[in-house]
Amino acid sequence: MADAPASMTARFLPYARQTVEDDDIAAVVAALKSDFLTTGPLVEKFEAAFAAATGATQAVACNSGTAALHLAALASDLKEGEAAIVPALTFLATANAVRMTGAEVVFADVDPDTGLLTPQTFAAAIASARNGGLKPRAALPVHLNGQVCDLPALAKIAEQHGIILLEDACHALGENNVGAAKHSAAACFSTHAVKAITTGEGGVVTTRDSAMAERMRRLRTHGMVREPADFSSRDLGFDGNEPNPWYYEMREIGWNYRIPDILCALGLAQLQKLGRLFARRREIAALYDRLLAPLSPAIRPVPHGSAPHGWHLYAILVDFSALGTTRARFMNALRKEGIGTQVHYMPLHLQPYYRERYGKQRLPGAETYYARCLSIPLFPAMHDGDVERVVQALARLVSKVSA
Numbered sequence: 001m002a003d004a005p006a007s008m009t010a011r012f013l014p015y016a017r018q019t020v021e022d023d024d025i026a027a028v029v030a031a032l033k034s035d036f037l038t039t040g041p042l043v044e045k046f047e048a049a050f051a052a053a054t055g056a057t058q059a060v061a062c063n064s065g066t067a068a069l070h071l072a073a074l075a076s077d078l079k080e081g082e083a084a085i086v087p088a089l090t091f092l093a094t095a096n097a098v099r100m101t102g103a104e105v106v107f108a109d110v111d112p113d114t115g116l117l118t119p120q121t122f123a124a125a126i127a128s129a130r131n132g133g134l135k136p137r138a139a140l141p142v143h144l145n146g147q148v149c150d151l152p153a154l155a156k157i158a159e160q161h162g163i164i165l166l167e168d169a170c171h172a173l174g175e176n177n178v179g180a181a182k183h184s185a186a187a188c189f190s191t192h193a194v195k196a197i198t199t200g201e202g203g204v205v206t207t208r209d210s211a212m213a214e215r216m217r218r219l220r221t222h223g224m225v226r227e228p229a230d231f232s233s234r235d236l237g238f239d240g241n242e243p244n245p246w247y248y249e250m251r252e253i254g255w256n257y258r259i260p261d262i263l264c265a266l267g268l269a270q271l272q273k274l275g276r277l278f279a280r281r282r283e284i285a286a287l288y289d290r291l292l293a294p295l296s297p298a299i300r301p302v303p304h305g306s307a308p309h310g311w312h313l314y315a316i317l318v319d320f321s322a323l324g325t326t327r328a329r330f331m332n333a334l335r336k337e338g339i340g341t342q343v344h345y346m347p348l349h350l351q352p353y354y355r356e357r358y359g360k361q362r363l364p365g366a367e368t369y370y371a372r373c374l375s376i377p378l379f380p381a382m383h384d385g386d387v388e389r390v391v392q393a394l395a396r397l398v399s400k401v402s403a
């Protein structure tokens, strides 16, 4: 992509930003003019397109990534008295979805350089759950920043222990085979504003298990059953052999996690450009990799090698103390230069709610990653000149110290 004119390069660069184009807007306007604002034909169309994009056989769309995680956990029968393993380095939603089922969370440590759950930290978390008298029934590996976990290795361990794998793929939609759910029961995506594609707020669960998909579709709308063939009550549901025209029934508690047609219209338009948006993310990441190399070891990219990636975030590891600064001062200095950054994430075992529930824990990998991580701007509309501007600002902060 060509460089932007000088006047454009001075704009504020957030750490992430949606790409909404004229065709997206036209698709939403058309949906608004249609007969359906809530659940209509575009929900199924969006689900089919999402399944095709990820290589899954089924996709269940809902109104947030959090709802997607909750639906997947519910459809795995996770419940009170059981436990699920969650890497400590993730967004609140991964663990909260487990708590929303009544099950307990067992936090696993992560690799200090990638922030990912590894086979070693997974096995250690299973052992620690067992030592604490908890039976882990599920685990939710997180593809942090878009880096793809070693799923085949995690799946092998999960199988040995009878654990269901539910991928938190909220960062990982891209051309990287994430979502095909070949090594897991399901993968959960977010289509929140700053994700790979957006519906404003939204989420999708992909799976190869059609019974699980059906259950999630029921749970997304109050646990309601509308198909006469599935009615359990003959006397309430039928007039003779004819189903009552008003009748629906509920056999288990569900939620309103429905996504409206208006948002699916946007999602469908966005999915059509996923390849282009992802390719630009990958290009920007490669440019950062190259331009940041001279700033090592004070600043270095989170190591990714040639492993598959979703490039949701571009995270760097900064040795703030070697630079004689703090992360807050560093972030504020960048902000003064018009550059937004964010921390993904404070480990969840340090959150007051979880600390109170499970006591103080030490997870050194997660804490080491947290101490150094910083997400710098990455979004498809960035120009090469924007990337250079970010790296130059980082270089100035490094040289201030070495001067």
Ligand SMILES: Cc1ncc(COP(=O)(O)O)c(C=O)c1O
Pocket: 064, 065, 066, 067, 090, 091, 093, 094, 142, 168, 170, 171, 190, 191, 192, 201, 202, 203
């Ligand atoms: C790793 C991860 N999991 C889950 C979620 C929840 O997604 P949503 O915000 O769509 O509920 C997010 C959203 O930022 C996330 O980053």
